Amino acid sequence: MLAPREVTLGNILRQLIAQTPKLPTTLKGLTALIRTKPQRQRSIGLLLEELAAQQPEHIAVRYESITYSYGELNQRANQLAHYLSSQQVRSGDAVGIMLENRPETLIAVLATVKLGAIAAMMNTSQRGEVLLHSINLVTPKLMICGEEVLEHMSTVESQLPVHLATQLYYWRDHGHADKPAHYQDIETLMMQQPDNNPATTRQVKMHQPCYYIFTSGTTGLPKASVMSHYRWHKSMAGMGLASMKLTKHDTLFVSLPLYHNNALTVSLAAVLGAGGCIAIARKFSVRRFWDDARRHQATAFCYIGELCRYLLNHPPQDNDRDHNIRVIVGNGLRPDIWMAFKQRFGIDHINEFYGASECNLVFTNAFNLDKTAGVCPLPYRVVAFDIDADAPKRGDDGYMSRVDRGETGLLITAVNDKQPFEGYTDAKATEKKLLRDVFQPGDCWFNTGDLVIDQGFRHIAFADRTGDTFRWKGENVATTEVESILMEFPGVEHAVVYGVEVPHCDGRAGMASLTLKGDDSAFNWGSLTRHLKEKLPAYAIPVFIRLRPQEQVTGTFKYRKVELKEEAYHLDKVDGGVHWLAAKADSYRPLTSSDEQQLEQGSVAL
Missing domain, CATH: 3.30.300.30 (ANL, C-terminal domain)
Incomplete structure (x- = not known):
């Protein structure tokens, strides 16, 4: 069965009543959302420091048999931040980070953002021309590379910008290999630094960029989308607390790569917002997925739609429901497998959401309805789209028109001071995504490039990419x-x-x-x-x-x-x-x- 064309008021009211016991967590999230302002001096690094002070012994990260408490995680991030600062990494600089999923990846990210610098999250599967393109897009001050990606890096080293020749850092992976001659051992260097909180963290404002997340490159070379501390905190409050309703007792299992927004923004933000634990797998494995989730005592996990299909296609097991998962968060779960997945694995809440890396708003399934990408209170429209012209339709007056409830159209989102579009590192690519004079002279809207069903009551369901229909x-x-x-x-x-x-x-x-x-x-x-x-x-x-x-x-x-x-x-x-x-x-x-x-x-x- 495909996505329902309409959401009813009765559906919403029934779910609101069912969620009454979790109202305090929801209110905490809504309060945090209201307090999230672009000019506020608030950042990811500052949140980590507060959690380390409040609950230093609480487990923050689980990976294989390794754990990091909040105190330990903050100390390691501080040491690396001090070393990066000694190498003249400053606010606004990019730091290239190319490691597979492991605690060191999180440490590198958290250290970078404590300085007001930007973590450029390199796709660890890239090599050659595509990897070089990604590096040149963000011009990093230095590169931190895991042992596991050195072979990929070797395909571009002779073509790297000159300044990177002496700014390549290596992070050992299980101590298996010697450091290459032209790399510096980042772990040895950082351990010589103090572990106190750097003064820079309290100077970072929410509007500043924290990550560069690269688009998937399914239609060409990747673009680097900009993620700010502001949008990260909005995800933390709106999705992690108000929608998923996580608490400090939750553990969220992440098997998606940390260079993906669902892992680094949605999942990490949800965990830090609740003061909970993030459990990471090196890579997604159908065979090991549920065993890992059980071993880490996970109560939540993040997904993209195909991950769920892989799990569903795996032969049924007697212990399919033997786990503690109550909520999953992600996007792209197809309506045709939604109920089958939910019922086979006994999932209470599928927190599907809609929001691309560069999108300036998010829909989230806060009411725990089936087969919907959720609700969004911010300004958006679903407008008529011309498939042949591959463009939104404009009437005789030159303006666009909304589709009716239950119909499919192009999703566009308002761009203004309260809802800025952060775009890409490439200004031309950013401008291409904007639509102007849409409903009145001078207005500006972001073109998501996605066709969605307007389900009513501010809910949508994803239908297709405009270039695919x-x-x-x-x-x-x-x-x-x-x-x-x-x-x-x-x-x-x-x-x-x-x-x-x-x-x-x-x-x-x-x-x-x-x-x-x-x-x-x-x-x-x-x-x-x-x-x-x-x-x-x-x-x-x-x-x-x-x-x-x-x-x-x-x-x-x-x-x-x-x-x-x-x-x-x-x-x-x-x-x-x-x-x-x-x-x-x-x-x-x-x-x-x-x-x-x-x-x-x-x-x-x-």
């Missing part, structure tokens, strides 16, 4: 809906849907790339065809399907569609062949060179 036979095709139907079919593990151009045809024909659970040769194409015809309108059924042993994904499980769209159905570009469905055909069949030639000539009906 396409038109075929005069109708709009939402790729997420088709992907969900494909993955309902037995034997299909992953499905990626996109539109491809076919000569002599208007719009784009649907194409799917599938990864199967079993042997490709045993796949029943006739049954798949019948399944799709039963579940989808004719225009939404993919015309072409290719099989791949695995889908290309980013480090945060987002599908890469750029190459798929370029390769399309062309047999000279696609490994493993293509199946296609001609008009009125009963089943998909292999595409031959003769078929492709007829498609190019426009002599085949689709």
Whole structure:
């Protein structure tokens, strides 16, 4: 079942009554949210220092068999902050941080922000041109690299900015390897520093940047989005306290990479806001996930949608509900698996939210409703969108118009002093995301690039990315809906849907790339065809399907569609062949060179 078109007042009232016992935590979050002001002298580092003073022995971090108390975490961050300061790292400078998930990553981040500097969170899967591009985007004062990424760094070292030649730092990983000659041992150097709180921390204001978070790069080279202490604190108050309702007794398990906002902003903010514990896994593992959650006695975890699908696809176990998880937080959980996931694993609250790295507001499922990205009290609109033009529609008067409740449109968010858009490090990229003169002369709105369903009562449900939705036979095709139907079919593990151009045809024909659970040769194409015809309108059924042993994904499980769209159905570009469905055909069949030639000539009906 897809996302419900409307949220009702009755749904909300029932959940409000059920949440009455947690009202004090909610009020604490709302109070903190009201007190969050851009010019206030308040920061992530200051919050850590306060927690270290209030509860120094309370466990702040769990990793494998290692624990850090709040006192210890603050002391290590202080030592590194003092060393970075000795290397002339100042407020506004960027510090490149490239480590996999481990406590040292958090220490590096916290030390950096204590100075008013900016933690540039490098994607640990990047190498070569993409990694060099990311480094050059933020021009870091120095780089802190884990032993585990040195091979990736070796692909760019000869092309790094000159000043970084003497500012490369190495953080040992389990003591397995010797320090490379051109790196300095950051751990040895920091341990020689005092562990008192640096004076700089109290000078940092909320409006200052704290992180650079890189976009996933699914449609090209990554951009560096800016995260401020202000937005981080809003996430802490609004999501961690008011919506998730965490307390100091909670442990939030993080298996997403710490360079992802769901881990570094949403999860870390929720934990520090409550004075709780963050438990981190080196990497996500389907096989170890629940065992790790149990070992750390986690009561919450963060996700992105595909993580939940991987867990759901894993064979059921007798102990699937043997855990302490009561709330999960993340985005991208598809409606087609929402209830199945919730029921199989016994999750009380799926705190789905909407908010890209660069977005200036967040929707959060504070009322614990099903199949919604949640509610947002800040100014936004869902406006009519022209799929063919790939742009919002404007009327004869030049202005945009809102869609009705239950309809799908483009989500845009107001940009003003109270709701600033922090954008990217690239000013041109920032300006491209802004829409002007939308409802009146001079107004400014952020274009999220996302199509959503206006569910009413200030709730939305994600529908599709604007670049992914396409038109075929005069109708709009939402790729997420088709992907969900494909993955309902037995034997299909992953499905990626996109539109491809076919000569002599208007719009784009649907194409799917599938990864199967079993042997490709045993796949029943006739049954798949019948399944799709039963579940989808004719225009939404993919015309072409290719099989791949695995889908290309980013480090945060987002599908890469750029190459798929370029390769399309062309047999000279696609490994493993293509199946296609001609008009009125009963089943998909292999595409031959003769078929492709007829498609190019426009002599085949689709």
